[in-house]
């Protein structure tokens with residue numbers, strides 16, 4: 001039993017990079033990334049392309065609102 005556990009653990013490590021997949025908060029499109037920062041980069045491009053209206057509205061929002069959104073998205077991402 002113990003040996004098996006060790007082997008499984010090693011496999012996980014060799015498997016390496018763990019990708020997290022999370023959906024856009026405005027549509028069904030999914031993005032996979034190693035970190036929230038990478039995920040957010042993909043999201044930014046996606047927003048520019050597919051949620052232009054939202055980007056326009058976002059310009060009128062305060063920094064605090066933007067920060068709050070980021071924090072919420074990061075919390076969701078980290079919980080996956």
Ligand SMILES: [Zn+2]
Nearest residue numbers: 024026027029
């Ligand atoms: Zn989207």
